[in-house]
Amino acid sequence: MSGTHTRVPTGLGAGPVNPEDCPVREVLDRIGDKWSVLVIVLLGRRTHRYGELHRTIDGISQRMLTLTLRALVRDGLVERTAHATVPPRVEYSLTGLGRTLLEPLTALDRWAVEHRDDIRGARERHDREQART
Amino acid sequence: MSGTHTRVPTGLGAGPVNPEDCPVREVLDRIGDKWSVLVIVLLGRRTHRYGELHRTIDGISQRMLTLTLRALVRDGLVERTAHATVPPRVEYSLTGLGRTLLEPLTALDRWAVEHRDDIRGARERHDREQART
DNA sequence: CTGAATCCTGTTAGATACTG
DNA sequence: CAGTATCTAACAGGATTCAG
Numbered sequence: 263m264s265g266t267h268t269r270v271p272t273g274l275g276a277g278p279v280n281p282e283d284c285p286v287r288e289v290l291d292r293i294g295d296k297w298s299v300l301v302i303v304l305l306g307r308r309t310h311r312y313g314e315l316h317r318t319i320d321g322i323s324q325r326m327l328t329l330t331l332r333a334l335v336r337d338g339l340v341e342r343t344a345h346a347t348v349p350p351r352v353e354y355s356l357t358g359l360g361r362t363l364l365e366p367l368t369a370l371d372r373w374a375v376e377h378r379d380d381i382r383g384a385r386e387r388h389d390r391e392q393a394r395t
Numbered sequence: 396m397s398g399t400h401t402r403v404p405t406g407l408g409a410g411p412v413n414p415e416d417c418p419v420r421e422v423l424d425r426i427g428d429k430w431s432v433l434v435i436v437l438l439g440r441r442t443h444r445y446g447e448l449h450r451t452i453d454g455i456s457q458r459m460l461t462l463t464l465r466a467l468v469r470d471g472l473v474e475r476t477a478h479a480t481v482p483p484r485v486e487y488s489l490t491g492l493g494r495t496l497l498e499p500l501t502a503l504d505r506w507a508v509e510h511r512d513d514i515r516g517a518r519e520r521h522d523r524e525q526a527r528t
Numbered sequence: 529c530t531g532a533a534t535c536c537t538g539t540t541a542g543a544t545a546c547t548g
Numbered sequence: 549c550a551g552t553a554t555c556t557a558a559c560a561g562g563a564t565t566c567a568g
Contacts, residue, residue: 279433280453285507286432286500292514294427296541299419300412312550320413323542328551338517349549350548359513366502367419373499374418380492381425384471429561445530456562461531482529483568 292337297322297330299367302356305340306364309355339363425470430455430463432500435489438473439497442488472496 281287293299300319304310310318316327331354334340339360345351356364414420426432433452437443443451449460464487467473472493478484489497 278451278453279437281429281433284433285511286436286504287429288511289503289507290423290427290432294423296414296420299423300414300417303419304412316550318411320411321542323544324551325543325553326541329541336518336521337514338521339514344550350551352550359510359517362510363506366499366506369499369502370422371419373496374422377492377495378418378421381470381472384492385469388469388471449530454562457531458533458563459561462561477530483531485530 292333292339293363293367295330297326298334301327301330301334301354302339302360302363302367305354305356306361309353312352312354315354334360425466425472426496426500428463430459431467434460434463434467434487435472435493435496435500438487438489439494442486445485445487448487467493 293302297319300322301315304315304318312327312331315331316322316324319327322330331340331342335342335354338357341355341357341360343353343355345353426435430452433455434448437448437451445460445464448464449455449457452460455463464473464475468475468487471490474488474490474493476486476488478486
C-alpha cells in the first residue's frame with residue numbers, strides 16, 4: 263500500500279508482450295489449472311499417500327489426480343516415493359523447490375481472502391446494472 | 396526460507412477440500428487464463444486504450460481482449476472509460492482493487508523469475524530419465 | 529476505433545471400466 | 549492400493565466477418 267505502484271512484474275520491457283515468454287504466465291500454466299494448488303497446499307502440510315489425496319480433494323477423479331501429480335513431479339515441485347510392498351504404498355511430498363512456492367501462493371491466498379467480498383460485490387453491482395437493460 | 400513452512404494457505408481446515416470453495420482457486424479462475432495477467436500488468440503501468448492493448452499484447456485476438464477486459468471490469472479489477480467522441484476513445488485502467496492485486500502478483504512473478512531454471516532443469520532431467528525406457 | 533456475432537478447433541476434464 | 553485406458557462432454561480460444 264505504498265502510494266506508488268510496485269515494481270512492474272514480468273519480463274515486460276517496453277515493446278510488445280508475449281504470453282509465451284512471460285514468467286508469471288509460465289507459473290500460471292503450471293498451477294493455474296483446477297487441481298494443482300489444492301495438491302500443493304495439502305502436500306505443504308505433510309506428505310500424503312495417493313489414496314489420501316484422492317479422498318481429501320473433493321471431486322477429483324483418479325485420472326486427474328494422476329495427471330496433476332505427474333506434472334508436478336515432472337516440474338520438480340513434488341516428489342514421488344514408491345515403497346515396494348504389497349499392497350503398494352506411494353507417498354507424495356513437496357520438494358524444496360515446491361516449498362518455496364508456498365510463500366507467493368500464500369500471498370495470493372491472503373489477497374483472495376481479503377478481497378473476496380470486494381469482487382463479489384463488484385460482480386453483483388455490475389450484473390445488476392446490466393440487468394436493467 | 397525460514398526453516399519452517401509458512402502458514403497454510405486457503406480455507407483448508409481439516410476435512411475434505413473443495414475446489415469450488417477455495418479462495419486461491421477463485422483468484423486463479425479469474426487471472427489464471429491466458430491473457431488476464433498480461434492485461435493487468437500493462438494496466439498496472441498506465442492507462443491503455445483498447446487498440447493499444449491489442450497491439451501490445453502479442454497474439455491476442457479482438458475477441459479474447461474484449462472478453463478478458465469485460466471479465467476484469469465485471470470483477471471490479473479494471474475500469475472502463477468511454478469518451479463519446481468520434482472516433483470513439485475507450486480507456487482502461489486498474490481500479491484500486493486491481494492495484495492491490497499487483498503486489499501478490501509481483502511476488503509470484505519474482506518466484507517465477509527466480510526459479511525458472513530450476514523448473515526447466517527438473518523437467519529436462521525428468522524427461523531424460525523417461526527417455527531411456 | 530471499438531467492439532459484436534458467428535463459426536470452428538484443440539485442449540481439459542469427467543465417467544467408467546480395467547490392471548499389476 | 550495405485551494407477552491405466554478409453555470414450556465423451558464442455559469449454560477456452562482462434563479466425564473471420566460485420567457494425568456503430
